[in-house]
Amino acid sequence: MSEALAAALSAEHAAIYAYGPIGVRLKGAAAEQARSAEAAHRSRRDALVLLLTERGGPVPGAEPAYALPFPVTDEAGALRLAVEVEERTAGVWRAALPATEGADRTRALDGLTDAAVRATRWRKAAGISPTTVPFPGRPA
Amino acid sequence: MVLTCRVRIGNPKQTIGAPGRSRREVVRGVALVALVGATGPLTGCGLFGDEPDPPPPDPLAPLITGALDLAARYDAAITAFPELADRLRPVAEAHRAHAAELARVTGTALPSASAAATTPAADPGAGSASAALSQLREAEQQGREAAAKACTEAPASRSALVGSIAAARATHLEVLR
Known part of the structure; x- marks a missing residue:
């Protein structure tokens, strides 16, 4: 159970990192959207660190740096990466569902749902249509 | 046998108080049908070896019928307002x-499209x-x-699929904003 949440924590660390290069390429409403998304990931990370520490299991820390799937050099690339980050995060939270139950299951569902909603908002911002996928977080 | 009885129950031409049938006769008939329905699966056991009774639903x-109902509501909205089609x-x-995926996982057959279309949905044309x-x-x-x-x-084996459906519905709310 805690392994799945530890994987989710690692994903949240990576998402927070990615919003650095994303944020600097965005302006106006999109930049604000990136700030709010990053804050949501930080808040989820903090909650997970607390929870996993209380349980006494492993609490993965952040890596010093993460390899981005592609270089982000402009606004379009930043929006594309934001979509990708949220899709990957949704996938990790979804994978935690079968490994959890009770309050942890709800936590995992919230993580999946929030990431899926943010992915939809980023697709909208990037002009990607449709803005939704039928099964958020499911491996392609 | 059971199916035949159910069809008789659902026969729209069969009305209570029809000529030649007293109310008591109709009630007795329904009770008989209920009795046959209850014993039918028991007597059917011998036909298929020791298969257990059909499992409860x-x-x-409910999630399957809910999904079909939602699909029908969107279809109706698209018909009434074609300008929303690309979005919806x-x-x-x-x-x-x-x-479809829920039907596959649960091993149930989806109701036919026409049956789903009769789902009472709000009239979006109003x-x-x-x-x-x-x-x-x-x-x-x-x-x-x-x-x-x-x-x-x-159960764990179904949690990811149902979780994805819940998350998808949350993203649909974004589309409707």
Whole structure:
């Protein structure tokens, strides 16, 4: 159970990192959207660190740096990466569902749902249509 | 045998108080049908070896009908307001994909399209496009809550699928904003 949440924590660390290069390429409403998304990931990370520490299991820390799937050099690339980050995060939270139950299951569902909603908002911002996928977080 | 009885019950031409049949006769007939329905599976056991009685409805069954109902609501909104088609069609298709996947996982057959279309959905043609969107939002929100609840109650093997459906419904609310 805690392994799945530890994987989710690692994903949240990576998402927070990615919003650095994303944020600097965005302006106006999109930049604000990136700030709010990053804050949501930080808040989820903090909650997970607390929870996993209380349980006494492993609490993965952040890596010093993460390899981005592609270089982000402009606004379009930043929006594309934001979509990708949220899709990957949704996938990790979804994978935690079968490994959890009770309050942890709800936590995992919230993580999946929030990431899926943010992915939809980023697709909208990037002009990607449709803005939704039928099964958020499911491996392609 | 059971099927025959059910068809008789559902026969729209059969009305209570029909000429030549007293109310008591009709009641007795219904009671007999109920009795046959109860004993039917027991007597059928011998035909198929020691197969157990049919299981109770799957806990995910309401989610299947809910998905088809939502799809029908989007279809109706698209018919009434074609300008919404590009926005709403992917969502209607997602609901149908959910129903198909749930049917596969639960081993149930999907009701035919015509049966699904008779689902009593709100009439979106009555108002404006914005009123139709608002009705869809309400239905989608209820569907999202139902799926989220089903996800927390589902066995591990079904939790990811139902979780994805709950998350998808949350994203549909974004489309309706």
